Amino acid sequence: MFEFKTTTDDCIKCGKCIPTCTIHNVNMDEVTSPRGFLDLLGAYQRGDLELDKNAKDIFESCFLCTNCVDICPNDLPVDMVIEQVRNDIRKKYGLAWYKRLAFFLLRNRKIMDIAAKFGFMFQTCGFKKVESQSAMVTRKFPIIKMDRMVPSLKRKSFLNSHPDVIKNGGKGKVGIFIGCLANYMYTDIGKALLEILKVLEIDAYLIKQQKCCGAPSYFTGDFDSVDKLAKFNIEYIEGFMDDLDAIIIPEATCSAMIKEDYAHFFHDQPEWKARAERIKPHIYMASEYLEKKTNLAEVLSKKAKQKFSVTYHDPCHARKMQGIFQEPRHLLAQNYEMREMSDPNRCCGFGGVTMQTEKYHLAKAAGLPKAAMIKETEATYVSAECSACRMQISNSMYLSDVNNVTFKNPIELIAQALKEQ
Template identity: 30%
Template sequence: MKSQGTREEIESIRNEVEKCIRCGSCLFYCPVYSEIADENYGPRGRNHLIKGLVENPQDLVTDARDRFEKCLLCGGCTNTCPQGVRNDLIMLAVRGELVRQNGLPLTSSLAFRHVLKNRDTMKKALRMAAAFQWMLPESKRKGGSSGTGVSSESGRVRHIPMLFTGIAGTRHFPSIAASFLSERISEINPPDPNSDKKDLRVAYFSGCATEFMFPHVGESLIRLLQRSGVEVIFPKNQGCCGTAVHANGDMETAREMALHNMQVLSEAKADYVVTGCATCGSALKEGWASLVQDRGPKALVSQFAAKVRDISEFIVEMTDLKPLRYQSLLPDNVRVTYHDPCHLARHQRVVEQPRAILQKVFGNRFVEMDNNGCCGFGGSFNLKNQDLSRKIGQDKIESIKRTKADVVITTCPGCMIHLIDGIEQNHMSQRVMHLASAVEPS
C-alpha cells in the first residue's frame, strides 16, 4: 500500500469533502442517480464514503471502484450545490488514487500511454481500423440530405451490430474519416482577404473527434474564423487533450500530454486559443491546471488558460457588444434546437453565448429543449456503462422529439456521437450539427 501517495491524494480533497452538508440537493441533478435511484451512486452517498477514507485512506479498495466509475463528471451536482462542493475534483482524485494503488488495466494502459499519448501511433491505429470499417453495415439513413435539405453532419454512419456487442454494443457511430483534419488544412490560415480584418491570431485546438471523425467541422470552424477576419494557426503536432486519461486516473500520463500541448500551442504566439470541442476547452481552461502541482508551471498554465475560448464564446467576444453579423447556412424553413454540452455549460459556464448566436441567426426557428441536462456520453463512461449511458441519453432524445426541430446543434463532438446514435436508434429524422457548420459571417 502506497500510504504516502494515498495520504497526499486524499488530503488534496479533504476540504471539498468536508464542505458537503448532506442536504441532497445534488440528487435531483445527477443523471446517474436519476436512473439508478441508489444513494451509493449519488454524490451525497459517495461523499459519505470518502469522508471515511479521509481518515482511513487504506480502506480505499478495488471493490469501491464501480461507485466511482459510475460518475459522468457532468458537473450538475456542483452547479446546484449550495456549498459549491467540487464533486468532479473529488472523483478525479479518488480515481487517481485507485490507479496509484492498483495500476491500470492492460487495455487502458496501452490505450492511454501508447496510443492517445502519441498522435502518430493514434493515426496509424485509426487508419488500420478504417480499413476494416467497410465490414460494418451503414445505417439505413445514409449521409445525405433530409427532407429539409440539411446535409448530414456525420457523413456515413456505421451500424455496429450485436456481433461486436462485447466491444461497442449495437451502436450507430460516424465513420472514421477518409482523410484527417491535419491532412486537409494548412498550418497557417490567413484571414479572408475580403473580410474586415481584426488583427487577431488564434491557435486552433481541434481535439481527437474533430481530427478523425468530423474533419469537416474543423474546416468549417477555421473558415468561419477566416471570414471573420482572423488568422488561424493549426499546429500539426498537437495531440489529444488527455481528458479520457485524466478521467480514468492516469494522472502522470495526462500531465505529460497537457504540458506537451500547452508548449505546442504557446509556440504559435497567438492572442487566443480557440476550440470547437467543449471537452477539450474544459481541459485547456481548468483540467490541465489541476494536473500541475508545483507553482511555476501551474502559474504558466493559468496564464495559458486565460487565453482559451470556445468558438461560441470567441464569436460573441469578438463582436465587442456590436450586433452579431452572422447568418444561417441552413435552408430557410429549418427549425433548430441546441444541446448544452456539460463541459461547456457546467464546467466553463458558457451558456448564453451559443444561444445569442442561434437566436440572432434563426429567430423564432430556434426552439429550446425542456431538458438541458447531460446526454449521457461522458467519453469512456459510455464504453464502461453502455446501458446506463443509453438510458440517460434516451431522456435527451425524448426532449429533442418534443421540440419538433429538424436539426440539433451543439458544440461538442463527443455529444454529437452520442446524439447521432440515439437519433438513429429511435429512427428519427433529426440531423446533428456543430454550431460552426450552421452559421457564417453575413
C-alpha cells in the same frame, strides 16, 4: 494520497445535489449520489473503507457532469475528488488493455494518424455507415455485441488536410485547437470553422503539434498520461500565445480541460499550476470567441433566414464549467428558428471512456431521456459544441428511432448559413 477530508467534511448533507445528479437519476441509490460519494471518500481516507472492487464500481459510476458542483451551496468540487480517487483505482487495479491502447495512441499523434488510416480502410468490416449522421452502426457480428452508433473515421484527419497557416486577410489571427474527435471523425467542424474565419478575414493557424488535451485520461484516472499531455500542450501554447489573438476550440470538453482542469490537475505542482493559469486567458470556445470578439453576429444577420429549426443542448463542460450557453444560441438565432427543449441543461450521459465501455448500460439509460426531449421539439437539427455529446446524443437518437433530427456542431450550422446569398 490526495487530501479528500476538507471536501468531504464541508458537505452539509442538504441534498440539493441529488435531484440534479445524472447517475442518481439512473440508479436511485444514496450511495451513487454526490453526498454518498463524499461520505465514502471520507471513509476511504480515514481507513474505514477498502478500495475494493465494489468501491471501484461505485466511484466509476459518476458521470462527472458537474451538476452537483453547479448547485452546491458550498461549491464543493465533487468531480475533482472523484477524478483523484480514480487515479488511486488505476494504481491499484491498472487499466483495461483497450484503455491503455487508446491512451497510448492519444499520446502519440503520428501513430494515431496511421492507426486512423487503417481504421478508415477496415471500419466497414464491423460497421455499416449512416450517411445522415456521419456515423457507423455496429453490425450484428459475434465480436461486436452492442447495437450502437459511433462516429466514422475519415480518410484524412483535419490537421493533415490543411496547411499550417491559412491567410485570410489579416484582420486577426487565431490558433485552432481542434480536439481528437473533430480531428479524426467529425472533420467538417474544422472545415466549417475555416470557412467562417475566411469570411471574417481572420488568419488561421492550425498549430499542428498540438496533442490530445488529456480529458479522456483524466476522467479515467490515468494521471501519468495527463501529466505528459498537459505539460506538452502548456509549453507548446506558451511558445506562440503572445503572437496570436486567441486559441479557439470548437469543443467544450477540450476547452474546459485546458482552461479549468489543467490548473486543478497541477494542484500539487505549483510551477505548472501557475503556467496553466497564465495560458487560460488565451483560450476560448469557438462560439464564445466568434460572438464576443468578432462581428460574426452582424454578418449573419444580413444573411437569409434558414428554413430549418435548431434545438441546442448545453454541454456540461460548456455551461457549467465555463458559463458558455448564450453565445452559440445568439449566433444561431440570427438565421435559424430556435426551439428550446424542456431541459437543455440535462447531461446527455456520455460520461467518459469507462462509461462508454464497461458501463454502457448507464450511459444508454442516461441518454434516452435526452433523445425524447429532442424529439418533442420537432427541430430539424440538434446542436452542441461538443463531439462527445454528439457521439452520445446521436446514439441515443438512433436507439430511440429519432430519425428526422440531424446533429451538427453550431460551427457547422453557422458556416451553412454564411453560404446563403
